[in-house]
Every structure is written in structure tokens, then in C-alpha cells.
Amino acid sequence: MSHVTLEDVARAAEVSLATASRALNGRRVTPHLHDRVLAAAARLAYTPNAHARALAGASRRSVGVVCHDVTDPYFAAVAGGVMRVAADNDLLVMLASTFRDPEREIAYVSMLRAERAPAILLIGSGFEDPRWERAMAAELAPYLDGGGRVAVVSRHRTLKVDSVLPENRSGAAELARALLGLGHRRFAVLSGPPELTTVADRLGGFRDELTAAGVALDPGAVAEAAFTRDGGYRAMTELLDRGLDATCVFACTDVMAVGAYAALRDRGLSVPGDVSVAGFDDIPVVRDLAPPLTTVALPLHRLGEEAMRLALTENTARRRRVVRLPGAVVLRDSTAPVA
Amino acid sequence: MSHVTLEDVARAAEVSLATASRALNGRRVTPHLHDRVLAAAARLAYTPNAHARALAGASRRSVGVVCHDVTDPYFAAVAGGVMRVAADNDLLVMLASTFRDPEREIAYVSMLRAERAPAILLIGSGFEDPRWERAMAAELAPYLDGGGRVAVVSRHRTLKVDSVLPENRSGAAELARALLGLGHRRFAVLSGPPELTTVADRLGGFRDELTAAGVALDPGAVAEAAFTRDGGYRAMTELLDRGLDATCVFACTDVMAVGAYAALRDRGLSVPGDVSVAGFDDIPVVRDLAPPLTTVALPLHRLGEEAMRLALTENTARRRRVVRLPGAVVLRDSTAPVA
DNA sequence: GCGCTTTCAGTAAGCGCTTTCAGGGTGCTA
DNA sequence: TAGCACCCTGAAAGCGCTTACTGAAAGCGC
Numbered sequence: 001m002s003h004v005t006l007e008d009v010a011r012a013a014e015v016s017l018a019t020a021s022r023a024l025n026g027r028r029v030t031p032h033l034h035d036r037v038l039a040a041a042a043r044l045a046y047t048p049n050a051h052a053r054a055l056a057g058a059s060r061r062s063v064g065v066v067c068h069d070v071t072d073p074y075f076a077a078v079a080g081g082v083m084r085v086a087a088d089n090d091l092l093v094m095l096a097s098t099f100r101d102p103e104r105e106i107a108y109v110s111m112l113r114a115e116r117a118p119a120i121l122l123i124g125s126g127f128e129d130p131r132w133e134r135a136m137a138a139e140l141a142p143y144l145d146g147g148g149r150v151a152v153v154s155r156h157r158t159l160k161v162d163s164v165l166p167e168n169r170s171g172a173a174e175l176a177r178a179l180l181g182l183g184h185r186r187f188a189v190l191s192g193p194p195e196l197t198t199v200a201d202r203l204g205g206f207r208d209e210l211t212a213a214g215v216a217l218d219p220g221a222v223a224e225a226a227f228t229r230d231g232g233y234r235a236m237t238e239l240l241d242r243g244l245d246a247t248c249v250f251a252c253t254d255v256m257a258v259g260a261y262a263a264l265r266d267r268g269l270s271v272p273g274d275v276s277v278a279g280f281d282d283i284p285v286v287r288d289l290a291p292p293l294t295t296v297a298l299p300l301h302r303l304g305e306e307a308m309r310l311a312l313t314e315n316t317a318r319r320r321r322v323v324r325l326p327g328a329v330v331l332r333d334s335t336a337p338v339a
Numbered sequence: 340m341s342h343v344t345l346e347d348v349a350r351a352a353e354v355s356l357a358t359a360s361r362a363l364n365g366r367r368v369t370p371h372l373h374d375r376v377l378a379a380a381a382r383l384a385y386t387p388n389a390h391a392r393a394l395a396g397a398s399r400r401s402v403g404v405v406c407h408d409v410t411d412p413y414f415a416a417v418a419g420g421v422m423r424v425a426a427d428n429d430l431l432v433m434l435a436s437t438f439r440d441p442e443r444e445i446a447y448v449s450m451l452r453a454e455r456a457p458a459i460l461l462i463g464s465g466f467e468d469p470r471w472e473r474a475m476a477a478e479l480a481p482y483l484d485g486g487g488r489v490a491v492v493s494r495h496r497t498l499k500v501d502s503v504l505p506e507n508r509s510g511a512a513e514l515a516r517a518l519l520g521l522g523h524r525r526f527a528v529l530s531g532p533p534e535l536t537t538v539a540d541r542l543g544g545f546r547d548e549l550t551a552a553g554v555a556l557d558p559g560a561v562a563e564a565a566f567t568r569d570g571g572y573r574a575m576t577e578l579l580d581r582g583l584d585a586t587c588v589f590a591c592t593d594v595m596a597v598g599a600y601a602a603l604r605d606r607g608l609s610v611p612g613d614v615s616v617a618g619f620d621d622i623p624v625v626r627d628l629a630p631p632l633t634t635v636a637l638p639l640h641r642l643g644e645e646a647m648r649l650a651l652t653e654n655t656a657r658r659r660r661v662v663r664l665p666g667a668v669v670l671r672d673s674t675a676p677v678a
Numbered sequence: 679g680c681g682c683t684t685t686c687a688g689t690a691a692g693c694g695c696t697t698t699c700a701g702g703g704t705g706c707t708a
Numbered sequence: 709t710a711g712c713a714c715c716c717t718g719a720a721a722g723c724g725c726t727t728a729c730t731g732a733a734a735g736c737g738c
Contacts, residue, residue, distance in 0.1 A: 003455075003485050003694090004481070005693095005694055005695085006694065006695060006696095007694075007695095015717080015718090016717065016718045016719075017694095017695080017696095017718080017719090017720095018696080018697080018717070018718060018719080018720095019716085019717060019718075021695065021696060021697085022696090022697095022716095022717090025696085028715080028716075029716075029717085030715095030716070030717090033716095033717085045477065045480070045481040047449060047452045047453045047481070048453055048694085048695075049394070049453065049455060049693085049694050049695070050390075050450075050453040050454045050455065051389075051390040051391075051393040051394045051454075051455060051693085051694080051695090052390075052394050052693070052694035052695040052696090052723090053453075053694080053695055053696075054390040054695090054723090055388070055390045055391050055394055055693090055694080055695070055696095055722095055723045055724065055725085056694075056695040056696040056697080056722080056723055057695085057696060057697080057722095057723065058695075058696065061450070062433065062450075062454070069419070070409060070415055070418050070419060070422060070434075071415050071416060071418070071419040071623075072415075073412065073415075073624075076409050076410045076411075076412075076415045077410060079409050079410070079436075080408070080409060080410040080436070083409065083435075083436040083438075084438075087436070087438065087443065092433060092435060092447070092450050092451075092454070093433070093434060093435065093436075094401065094431060094432070094433040094434070095409075095432060095433070095434035096422075096431060096432065097418075097419070097422040097426070097432075099422075099423075099426065104426065108431070110386060111389075111400070111401075111431050112431075113386045114386045114387055114388065114389040114392075115389045115390075115401070115431070116342075116388060116389065116390060138384065141384070142343070142384040142386070146342045229623070229627070258624070258627050261627055262626070262627055284410075284568070285412075285597070285624050287601070288568070288597050288600055288601055288628065289627065289628065289629065290628065290629025290630075291629075342724090344723095344724055344725085345724065345725060346724075346725095354687080354688090355687065355688045355689075356688085356689090356724095356725080356726095357687070357688060357689080357690095357726080357727080358686090358687055358688075360725070360726060360727085361686095361687090361726090361727095364726085367685085367686075368686080368687085369686075369687085372686095372687085387724085387725075388723085388724050388725070390723085390724080390725090391693090391723070391724035391725040391726090392724080392725055392726075393693090393725090394692095394693045394694065394695085394723090394724080394725070394726090395692085395693055395724075395725040395726040395727080396692095396693065396725085396726060396727080397725080397726065
């Protein structure tokens with residue numbers, strides 16, 4: 001019924017509490033006693049109470065990770081990297097999914113703070129909302145003061161914490177160059193919520209490169225929607241309804257591109273026959289779409305791994321550390337040269 | 340610096356520890372003092388120490404979830420359902436990914452036990468390995484005795500705990516019937532690791548239905564591989580190398596079917612022109628493959644939701660509760676009638 | 679106005695563990 | 709053989725919180 005405590009183990013092994021604790025934690029104890037304690041612990045199916053342990057000052061072994069949506073392949077891939085490193089370090093990951101609700105994100109950080117997680121990872125674009133930023137800062141500052149580690153993936157403005165940044169801007173620019181190289185001159189963009197920093201970077205990088213090449217991106221050729229498959233579907237449909245005349249569509253994320261494929265298919269348009277499509281991220285599945293999607297490949301797993309690593313290693317420098325990971329344009333069959 | 344404690348708050352508000360605690364927990368306290376405490380807490384950015392709280396007897400607010408691989412869309416979808424219910428109940432989810440390593444699965448349960456998680460969810464097929472089963476039982480039994488709740492998705496043999504079971508057997512049988520109805524008589528199967536209960540059920544259900552229809556499934560037409568995209572690719576390739584003469588391939592999971600698509604494409608074979616392909620699960624992405632995949636649709640989100648619900652509600656009955664969720668065959672363009 | 683119940687703040691006892699500190703063997707040196 | 713270091717073990721002090729339990733003040737009926 002109740003739990004087996006260290007005291008039960010100590011009594012069973014006929015040693016003191018202190019000795020039992022030491023034996024279980026691998027501190028120096030006479031082999032004889034050591035074995036007796038371990039045997040007793042096993043016999044009683046003892047599991048130390050992590051809370052008591054944490055309270056007594058032992059170091060915590062479970063880090064917190066907050067992402068927008070585990071269901072999204074992008075986050076799943078990054079989380080995969082995080083978990084890999086966590087597993088290698090014997091860490092338990094407390095993964096929270098915010099469902100893209102800023103309020104909930106802050107609530108989660110607060111819970112993680114209460115859990116005294118030694119590190120908190122924030123995965124995914126932040127919100128460019130001053131109110132939100134202030135609230136998040138208010139939550140994070142005392143946490144950092146208390147010795148907590150924070151690392152973020154893909155958000156720059158938020159606080160001065162260690163970050164892993166995919167090079168969205170240059171990746172999008174490079175993609176634009178590649179598409180221009182294929183002869184495209186009329187583009188459309190499926191964009192995400194403007195308050196996400198990622199959107200600003202990718203759209204900005206793409207547009208600037210076009211501009212530099214003397215190609216204008218008609219504001220009417222940009223449709224905004226959620227960063228989801230359905231968002232991509234809606235945005236693409238909207239563009240089609242407006243009378244799309246682009247030869248190439250850039251979806252700010254692969255997930256949106258997937259939705260775009262569906263929208264195009266529903267209208268009887270072929271990719272890349274009628275229109276070329278390019279995405280961003282290189283989530284695993286886009287390789288298997290028909291046609292395989294041209295995209296900017298990000299090392300998704302590494303994004304997570306590096307963030308975890310940052311959170312795990314002390315920041316000796318006085319400034320925030322920033323790991324920049326470049327994307328690489330991968331041309332697949334969803335983009336064709338303009339005839 | 341160190342952490343702000345309840346004592347600091349009490350002092351700042353000029354009340355006793357007990358009063359501060361009560362005010363913060365919404366117990367009856369003179370409004371005047373109540374406000375003073377809350378104000379002080381806010382001013383100091385106080386966050387209660389969840390460990391001290393747990394140790395002192397307050398109820399825990401973070402449940403544990405163990406799955407094979409968050410990166411897999413199947414688990415991601417189920418986890419999505421879990422998180423949804425968790426969020427609605429103000430619960431934090433500690434999500435662990437075992438990378439399909441049985442040892443790690445047990446290690447995680449042990450950690451979760453140490454965390455005194457009020458509930459543990461095991462998502463995904465169990466292992467049919469007596470040694471593993473014993474070890475897992477040894478871990479779970481004391482947990483249950485201590486009042487812990489356990490719910491599992493998709494594993495029957497393991498212990499007598501509440502479970503959510505997709506109807507793999509009948510789903511596979513129904514699929515077989517549908518495929519027979521299309522005129523197929525020569526089948527091949529991409530199967531998973533035989534020690535997974537899911538494999539036995541799906542393969543069994545499929546094979547039995549064929550047998551009942553007088554159609555034999557040649558053992559040489561079954562290839563085993565990991566339940567992953569690459570596993571599917573390998574298994575399909577192996578079948579092709581063996582000289583596949585089936586008109587229809589059943590992949591035990593959609594993820595494997597995705598790999599099969601790639602293998603087929605690499606050999607220049609078309610789906611369903613040269614061979615029909617069917618999967619199982621109906622993960623979101625298969626709708627967007629070309630061609631869209633015929634599969635057995637499972638209510639993935641509900642799988643997770645129901646499991647969480649089971650874990651959250653007391654089991655008043657004396658027996659384990661079982662929620663069975665049926666699958667529904669969805670015929671899409673990856674399967675064609677035999678000419 | 680007296681003695682009762684009721685309300686609510688404060689005191690203090692843990693929750694289960696780690697760790698400092700003290701004490702008692704043991705083995706070594708002189 | 710006495711003296712000194714060590715090395716281990718055990719006793720005890722918390723870690724930060726919740727929650728009986730205690731006690732004082734206030735509200736009530738007669």
C-alpha cells in the first residue's frame with residue numbers, strides 16, 4: 001500500500017539510513033554492507049522518491065521541453081534529437097505541447113520552473129508580441145537567476161538565452177536563387193502567422209533575394225495561414241481563387257507544402273507541370289511525396305541535439321551562445337525549369 | 340541566487356507559513372491577508388517547489404507517457420491525443436521515447452515511478468519476451484500497489500492493466516476481405532518484428548481471412564523488418580529481390596507502406612499499376628501520398644485520449660477495463676481492382 | 679452578560695532523502 | 709606498545725511545503 005522508503009531498506013539491511021543512502025548512490029561503503037543494502041532494496045522493490053531526493057539537494061534528472069505541437073513532423077524531428085541526447089545522458093524529458101497557444105506556453109514554463117527542472121528548452125518560433133515577451137521574460141528571469149538553464153531553438157528576440165538558430169534568412173535566399181535559376185519569375189508564397197519570427201525571416205530572405213534579382217513579389221501573391229497542413233491547403237486554395245498566375249509557389253514550411261499539394265490536386269493542377277512547389281525544413285516525409293518536394297533541408301535532429309547540448313553544458317562565456325545551423329537547398333522533382 | 344521560498348513570501352506578507360500556504364492554495368483566509376500574500380508572491384516571482392509540495396503530500400500534476408518513438412507519426416498522433424486531455428486537465432506530460440529498446444522502456448518506467456507520477460501510460464505494442472514481461476511486471480506491480488495508475492495502448496498480454504486496444508485483428512481481416520473483393524489473390528506482406536503483439540494480430544487477422552477465402556499466403560511472401568519507413572523500404576526491396584509475384588502488398592503499418600512506395604518507385608514500378616499497396620493506421624500523411632494510400636483507419640487521437648481518460652478515472656470495477664476501438668477500411672487509389 | 683460554538687491564524691510535526699559532523703574502529707609508524 | 713591517521717558508520721539537521729492541532733477572538737442564544 002504505502003511506498004517502500006529508504007528507511008525500510010535500511011532496516012531490512014540492518015544499517016543506518018546514511019549507509020543505505022550511500023550504498024545506493026555508489027559512495028564508498030564496505031562491500032559487505034553495500035551488497036546487503038542492494039539486496040534489500042531489490043527484495044523490497046525500492047524506488048527512491050525523486051521528490052525527496054530533489055528536495056534534499058540531489059541534482060534533478062528531468063529536463064523540460066516545450067514545443068508547439070508534437071504532432072507536427074518538424075517538432076517531432078527536433079524533439080527526436082533532444083530525446084536522443086537526453087537518453088544518452090540518462091535524463092527524463094518532460095515534453096509539453098502548447099497547441100500554439102502563447103498562454104499555455106507560459107503556463108508550462110511556470111510548471112517546469114516549479115518542477116525545478118535543471119533545464120528548459122523552448123522549441124519553435126516565438127511570438128512577436130510585446131505582452132507575451134514580457135510575460136515570458138518575467139517567468140524566465142527568476143528561473144535563470146535560480147541557476148536554471150534555458151536554450152531555445154529558432155527564436156532570437158526572446159531574452160538573452162542560448163539559442164540554436166536555423167539560418168532561415170539565408171536558406172530562403174538561397175532557395176530563391178535556385179528557383180530563379182530555374183527560370184521562374186512569377187512567384188507566390190504561402191506564409192505563416194506574421195507574429196512568428198520564422199515567418200519574417202523566411203519570407204524576408206526570399207523576398208529580398210527576388211528583389212535583388214529585379215523580380216517583384218506581388219503582395220497579392222502572398223497568402224497567410226497557420227503553419228499546418230490545413231493552413232497550407234487553405235492558403236493555396238485562396239491563392240488559386242484569387243487567380244494565381246505564378247509559375248512557382250514557395251511554402252514557408254514543408255507541412256504547408258503538403259497541404260498545397262492537396263489543394264493543387266483537388267483543382268486538377270499538376271506539380272510541377274502546372275506549377276512548381278518548394279518548401280522549407282525537409283521533414284522526413286517530403287521525400288516520399290509525389291513528386292518529391294524541393295525544399296531547404298535543415299538538420300532537424302541536430303537542431304534538437306544542439307539545443308540539449310547547450311542546456312547541458314555550462315555557459316562560461318558571459319554572453320549568450322548561439323549555434324547557427326545552415327540549411328541546404330535540395331532540388332527535387334516538385335520544381336521544374338520554366339519552359 | 341537561491342530560490343524564493345514560501346517562507347520568504349510569508350515574511351514579506353507578514354503572515355505565518357501556514358497562512359501563506361493556505362492563501363496560495365485557495366483555502367479560506369481573510370480576504371485582506373489573502374491579497375497580501377498573493378501580492379507578495381507576485382512581487383517576489385514566487386513559484387512553489389513542486390518537490391516539496393509532492394513530498395508534503397499534495398497531489399502530483401504530471402503524468403508519465405512512454406512511447407517507442409515520438410518521431411513516428413503514429414506515436415505522434417496518439418501522443419497528441421494524450422496531450423490534449425492532459426492539457427485540459429492541467430497536467431504536465433513527461434514523455435519518454437524508448438527508441439524501441441525494451442531495456443530503456445523499463446528504465447523509464449522506473450524513473451517515472453521515482454517521480455511518483457500519479458499515472459503512467461505505455462503507448463505502443465509490447466514485447467512478447469518472457470524476460471521483459473517479468474521485468475516490466477516487477478516494475479509495475481509495486482507502482483500499482485502504491486496507488487499508481489497505469490493504462491496501455493495497444494498491448495494486451497502485459498499485466499492486468501486498463502487498456503485501449505485498436506482492433507487489429509478484425510481490421511486486418513476486413514482489409515483482407517476488401518482486397519479480395521478487388522480481385523486480388525496473390526498477396527505479399529511487409530511484417531514487423533515478430534515479438535510485437537501488434538504484428539501477430541495484424542498478420543494473423545490478415546492471413547486467417549485469406550485462408551478462410553481459400554487463398555494461401557506463401558511464407559516466402561512475408562518479409563520482416565522494423566516498423567519504420569526504412570524497414571518498409573528494406574522489406575519491400577527484399578520481396579522484390581526474391582521475385583515478387585503478388586498483385587497486392589499489405590504493409591503492417593502505414594509508415595512501412597511509405598518505405599514500400601519508395602522501394603517500388605526506385606525499381607520503376609507503379610502503384611497501383613504494377614502492384615497495389617495497403618497499409619494500416621491511417622496516419623495523417625498517407626492521404627497526401629501519391630497515390631493516396633488504402634489503409635485501415637484507426638482513430639489515433641482517440642487512442643491517446645481514451646488511454647489518458649482511463650488513467651485519470653478511478654477503476655471502480657474489480658477487473659481491468661478495456662476500450663476497444665475498431666478500425667475502418669479506407670479504400671484509396673493505391674489499390675486497384677485486378678484486371 | 680455568560681458560556682457556548684465557530685472561525686481563522688499560528689505552531690510544529692513530519693514527508694523521504696542527502697549530507698555534515700562526530701565518533702569509533704583499524705592499520706600504520708615510531 | 710603507544711600514538712596518529714584514516715576510513716567508515718551512524719546520528720541528526722535540514723530541503724520547502726502541507727496539514728493536523730492549538731489557541732485566541734469573535735459571534736450566538738439565553
